[in-house]
Structures are given as structure tokens and as C-alpha cells.
Amino acid sequence: MSRYSAEQRSQIAAExxxxxxxxxxxxxxxxxxxHDTAAEIQQGLADSYREIASASRESSAALNRSDY
Structure with missing residues (x-):
């Protein structure tokens, strides 16, 4: 499992x-x-990306999860 430094995780989170x-x-x-349905789809993707950003701030192990 690849490990990310705190700086790398911060960069990933910002991205x-x-x-x-x-x-x-x-x-x-x-x-x-x-276009409510399309808006909900885009918001769902945004929520997933926020979760990845949060995980990257948390730890390398959390960032390497595959259930996003």
C-alpha cells in the first residue's frame, strides 16, 4: 500500500x-x-469528491480505501 506524505495528502485534498x-x-x-435530476447527480459526485478530500486529510490508509 502506497503511503502519502502529509504534504501530498494536502495537495490531493485541495485538488x-x-x-x-x-x-x-x-x-x-x-x-x-x-434540471433537478442532473443537479442531484452532479451534487452526488461533488459529495463523493468531498469525502475523498476529507479522507486524504485523515490519513494515507483512509485515502487508499476503494469504496468511494
Whole structure:
């Protein structure tokens, strides 16, 4: 199992937070246009990316989980 340094985990977290923010923006735009199902899908992906970001801050072991 690969180990990540604290700096690497922080970089990974920032990257996934950025992805999540972008998806949340898309979800908001879709919802505003009345595309609720598409918005929910995008928000679900954003939530998954936030979970990965959180796990990367927690530990290398959490980051290496495969159930996201």
C-alpha cells in the first residue's frame, strides 16, 4: 500500500475540493434551470469528491480505501 506524505495528502485534498466546488457550481446552475435530476447527480459526485478530500486529510490508509 502506497503511503502519502502529509504534504501530498494536502495537495490531493485541495485538488478534490476544487473538483467538488466545480461540480457544486454546475449542480446549482442545473437546478436553477429546472434540471433537478442532473443537479442531484452532479451534487452526488461533488459529495463523493468531498469525502475523498476529507479522507486524504485523515490519513494515507483512509485515502487508499476503494469504496468511494
Amino acid at each position: 478534490y475540493d476544487g473538483y467538488a466546488e466545480g461540480l457544486e457550481n454546475v449542480a446549482s446552475e442545473l437546478a436553477a434551470q429546472g
